[in-house]
Amino acid sequence: MTVTGTDIPGPAGLPVVGSMFELQRDSLGAFLRAQREHGDVVRVSAGPPGLRTVVYGVFSAPGAQQVLATEAANFRKDNPFYGEIRESFGNGLLTAQDADYRRQRRLVQPLFTRRRVDGYADTITTEAELAVRRWRDAVDGGTTDLVLDMNRLALRTVTRILFGMDVEEAVDVTHRCFPVINDYVLHRAYSPLSPPRGWPTPANRRAEAATREVYAVCDRIIAERQAADASRTADASRTADGAGAYGAGADGALPDGPGTVTSGTGADDLLDLLARARSDEDRPLDADELRDQVLIFLLAGHETTATSLAFTLHLLARHPEQQRAAQDEIARVLGERAPTAADMEKLPHLTRCLKEAMRLYPAAPVIGRRAVDACEIDGHAIPAGANVVVSPWVTHRHPGLWEDPDRYDPERFTPEREAERHRYAWFPFGGGPRACIGQHFSMLESVLALAVLLRAYEVQPADDNDVPVSAGITLQPTGPARARLRSRA
Template sequence: MTTTGTEIPGPAGLPLLGSMLDLKRDSLGTYLHAQREHGDVVRITAGPPGLRVEIYGVFSAEGAQQVLATESANFRKDNPFYEEVRQSFGNGLLTSQDTDYLRQRRLVQPLFTRRRVDGYAASITDETSAMLATWRNAPDATVDVAAETTRLTLRAVARILFGVDVESAVDVVQRSFPIIGEYTLTRGYSPANFPRSWPTPANRRATAAMDELYAECDRIIEKRRADGDAAMGEDLLTLLTHAESDEDTPLDASEVRDQVLVFLLAGHETTATSLAFALHLLARHPEEQTRAREEVVRVLADGRVPGAADLDALPYLTKVLKEAMRLYPAGPVVGRQAVAASEIDGHTIPAGATVVVAPWVTHRHPRYWDEPERFDPERFTPEREKARPRYAWFPFGGGPRACIGQHFSMLESVLALAMILQEYELEAVDVEVPVSTGITLRAAGPARCVLRPVGRGTGPA
């Protein structure tokens, strides 16, 4: 039997507000509870009468594959959240659609081949070495791995993007991104907003932050274009300004800036989340941490700095990161809007519906994962991966809009994790770390770990 529209089950919520308060208080818990209580396709209403929205959650691996891959043309990025991201961070690969997206993808894809990305390994390890140098003087031999990995990944992606202009870019991003991100998130989930042009305090703060960020990007881009062939290097900005294909015109200055903004956003926050929680999970699970370190010591027997060629020789570290991304996917909820009605898992999603797929929920689905809250890197042996549906694990999205930076994220995370484990044993101070759902998933509190230098006894440094 096929259910349609209002027949699809879901939480009752409050008479006037539906599930609005639950979603605002704990959206991930609300989606998880809805799946447990009502199944793999649920209808959630939120908001007061007249401003009420209906959200259709699709939580099975098969349903996620349908939305993101096999019927991706029917599920578009047309919802209010993506429109707010587009207005804040430009019309880059994350938000563009149709011919704009296809052109951008053709121009940018060659910059993210495995060979090209592997060439950034030295930038990643240099920044990791600099971070580890500061850890040697950490007060009480304790660091917040969430804060530290955020700084590390921002510096790494800014260096890869901007080359010699990294310092000023990092300063501007650190000031502006939190303001713009919070503003975008608030507007994206609000049932009604003042126009951005109105001089409200929130609009003025966000506009000032965006002006500073855009101006810094434009300054560096203009400098790079003015330098011409003399500036030709391997940093990503230079490659973007010279990107071309047989069928597409090159990106203009504003299009280059849009791509830069997306790479800054997606290229540091997502990887920081994956790396931070991988470290914190290992700090809470000493047996798995010991096994990971043994692999690092075996592969890097002379204590050398790892490189891209070592990635395939560190399969257990890769499993650790995949399991961290299962439990803490950086994109925990992915929204789309249905163009036409579509049947998913025996339910008809109506045309025009707001649809969400949620790695946070599907990655905890008991049909695919035994004891889903337990940390177990061995879930990602080749045999066990092959036995699961393709979209039981999809931290990088999927289908034609899968994240273009998947290999970059894994390379950065594995290399940084290997270097940290070479030098330190970690023990968790904060056993539980709350999370918040901004544009990406982030730690909402400290994830402090005590550092014990490897091979120097058991006491703090």
């Protein structure tokens, strides 16, 4: 029997405003309670009459697969949340749709092949070693906040990979401005009535100033890189004319094929590769599009990995037997040498520790879509135009999918146990055609950085407090993850 949209169960909420305050205060807890009390498809109403928003939560693994993969064409990023992200961070891969998205994906995909990403391993380990040095200089034997430390490590790593040596200014601006923009987007997305962005309210003015500063630093770096590329191209052309090359590049290389990154003499950072990306059917990215991609990579590329690193260390501090097993594995595989991309597959226990942390603290805890046409999910009729959310935060804690779901147990991710589960029981990177393009980069960065950090330090809990979190554009720790560090030198 199909249950119609208006009959789908869900929390009653408060008179007049429904679940509006509960969602604003703790959306993750609200969705988790809704699943436990009402089932895998719930209807949540928020806001007063006339301004009310209805959200359909889909929390089963098959339901998540239907929304993200098998019927992905029917579920678009047209909801208010993605609209606010688009307004603040531009029309990059995270927010683009239809022809824009397909073109961007074709141009950017070659930059995230496994071979290309594995080439970033040296940068990842270098930044992790610098983090160890900062720990040794500042907090050796004392306490630190893993949230702040891992945010800085991930941000330095992604800006180094994006911009090459242009790191510190971008790190400073991003660190100061992104939280302001993140809070602004979240508030507007959950508010039933927000003033136009052009009105001179205090919140609008703070967000505008932060956005303008982030845009300015990205535009400056892009302009400088384009000027340098133009100069290199002119120099290469003069050299080729003098050498009399026969249609090949001056170094004898054949022209690149469709969908590849054009060869050249520029830097190997991601910005340079983006600027030179070409395909047979697509024009290159212009300056505004380059900035939009850079902003999305800065946002998604550092906040998500920082969350995974911080909570893996936080949980290992509270499970010393798992930490010792990971450190023993690191010692057997690496000895004293720096880890490489090839070592990732040789560190299965460390990878399991990371995956289990990502189960409990997924960096993208809620994923929203809008249903284009009416459909049926798990026997429930979803109306056309409905706001639909799937939630790794909830599905990763589903008692029908995970035994004792709140317990930290890396052994859930042995190959045998992974093969027994539904593909969408664990989906921290989303899924389907809009799955995160940088998931291999995130896993590689996390595993290699953890190997460097855990080889140098034992991480112990500094208190018994849980780390409070909220759902922003990504999962946001709203308090510290304090830990005590003990050198293993």
